[in-house]
Amino acid sequence: MRNNSDHAMFADANHDEQSAQSFIKTLRVFSMRNFFRGNETILNEKVLSKRTDGSCPPRREMREALENEPHNKWWSSMMRTTQEMLYDTVGPSIERQLPDLVERAKSLRGKLGSLTLDDSVEVPPYLSAVDMHCKPGSYQQEMIADDVFAGAEFDRTFRLYSMGGLGPNLDDMGFTLAAWMRQQFGDIGPKRVLDMGCTVGHSTLPYCDLFPDAEIHAIDVAATCLRYGHARAVAMDKEVHFSQQNAEHTNFEDGSFDLVVSHAILHETSRRAIRAIFKECYRLLAPGGLMIHLDGITPDKPLDKYYSDWMSINNNEPYLGTVQDEDFVGICTQAGFDADKVTLGDAESQFVGKASDDKPVYGYLAISAQK
Ligand SMILES: C[S@@+](CC[C@H](N)C(=O)[O-])C[C@H]1O[C@@H](n2cnc3c(N)ncnc32)[C@H](O)[C@@H]1O
Numbered sequence: 067m068r069n070n071s072d073h074a075m076f077a078d079a080n081h082d083e084q085s086a087q088s089f090i091k092t093l094r095v096f097s098m099r100n101f102f103r104g105n106e107t108i109l110n111e112k113v114l115s116k117r118t119d120g121s122c123p124p125r126r127e128m129r130e131a132l133e134n135e136p137h138n139k140w141w142s143s144m145m146r147t148t149q150e151m152l153y154d155t156v157g158p159s160i161e162r163q164l165p166d167l168v169e170r171a172k173s174l175r176g177k178l179g180s181l182t183l184d185d186s187v188e189v190p191p192y193l194s195a196v197d198m199h200c201k202p203g204s205y206q207q208e209m210i211a212d213d214v215f216a217g218a219e220f221d222r223t224f225r226l227y228s229m230g231g232l233g234p235n236l237d238d239m240g241f242t243l244a245a246w247m248r249q250q251f252g253d254i255g256p257k258r259v260l261d262m263g264c265t266v267g268h269s270t271l272p273y274c275d276l277f278p279d280a281e282i283h284a285i286d287v288a289a290t291c292l293r294y295g296h297a298r299a300v301a302m303d304k305e306v307h308f309s310q311q312n313a314e315h316t317n318f319e320d321g322s323f324d325l326v327v328s329h330a331i332l333h334e335t336s337r338r339a340i341r342a343i344f345k346e347c348y349r350l351l352a353p354g355g356l357m358i359h360l361d362g363i364t365p366d367k368p369l370d371k372y373y374s375d376w377m378s379i380n381n382n383e384p385y386l387g388t389v390q391d392e393d394f395v396g397i398c399t400q401a402g403f404d405a406d407k408v409t410l411g412d413a414e415s416q417f418v419g420k421a422s423d424d425k426p427v428y429g430y431l432a433i434s435a436q437k
Contacts, residue, residue: 258325259277270282
């Protein structure tokens with residue numbers, strides 16, 4: 067099954083695996099398209115129609131209105147079940163190919179860019195305490211020497227998980243952030259770019275094409291994902307410097323980047339960590355440099371906010387509900403940025419395919435601040 071663009075690290079799927087994965091993706095899309103939207107009717111009747119000021123209701127109010135509705139229970143059960151099914155299906159498929167994938171990654175190592183691992187980096191408790199979005203062992207589980215399992219599995223499951231909405235290379239978030247940045251700040255030409263929480267670099271690689279003269283760095287705490295991500299980047303002929311680091315406190319020097327970005331990492335951290343990460347971004351930026359974080363944060367969209375709240379409770383993403391209520395301007399100013407240099411905005415997905423019956427298109431919040 068080669069639904070992503072082919073690259074030498076992409077794990078194969080035999081007929082049965084392909085069939086099972088297609089079934090799960092179809093069932094998820096069907097559940098979202100046909101049942102999740104039905105929750106909107108219930109929400110309108112029970113909650114939104116009673117609000118006179120048109121504001122988005124608190125998460126708890128929406129949860130209490132929906133949680134015992136049979137329609138919502140059906141949808142909820144399908145989403146949780148298919149989430150577990152996708153890991154149950156993809157995991158064994160990757161495991162049977164793991165020795166070969168490890169060798170492939172080793173053979174690509176060092177050919178372009180770099181990979182710096184540091185086993186003294188501790189995985190923060192917000193990642194180690196749960197199997198994040200039901201991914202067994204989260205991003206960081208090491209099963210064998212030079213393991214690439216978590217990365218290889220992510221490359222397959224993320225496509226199913228996102229239901230095809232992130233484009234063939236799963237790089238929509240990188241292109242979307244860059245397009246939003248261009249709208250807000252015009253054509254900037256960063257010389258050094260840092261992507262925090264890169265996982266396997268899906269969103270990192272667009273920066274290689276967009277800024278061919280820039281040095282592109284990408285960090286994550288998960289060595290398994292970085293090994294795979296580095297090999298994937300080499301296989302796709304992209305030069306990226308991957309290193310194992312905690313975004314809360316990196317080893318880069320003060321002022322060493324003019325663009326620091328992240329894609330979908332904030333909601334997987336914590337109230338304390340997000341504040342530390344923004345402070346670290348401030349430290350890492352050169353004067354005039356830009357920090358931009360893109361994430362699925364939709365505080366003003368009732369149904370999307372309900373979905374995030376549901377995931378925080380039912381999909382092992384503990385902070386995803388709370389992050390909807392954060393004061394990002396306040397967090398930026400506490401980190402050192404001037405309030406008038408902070409811009410929040412909805413960023414429109416750049417995935418050229420746009421929405422269709424089997425492919426949703428995502429909405430993102432872009433949180434930016436200039437030093
Ligand atoms: C949802 S994934 C991000 C996806 C990726 N940015 C992309 O666009 O494909 C979250 C990633 O953030 C990483 N992460 C979370 N907290 C981190 C931290 N404090 N430092 C470095 N990486 C972190 C996790 O290990 C995981 O790989």
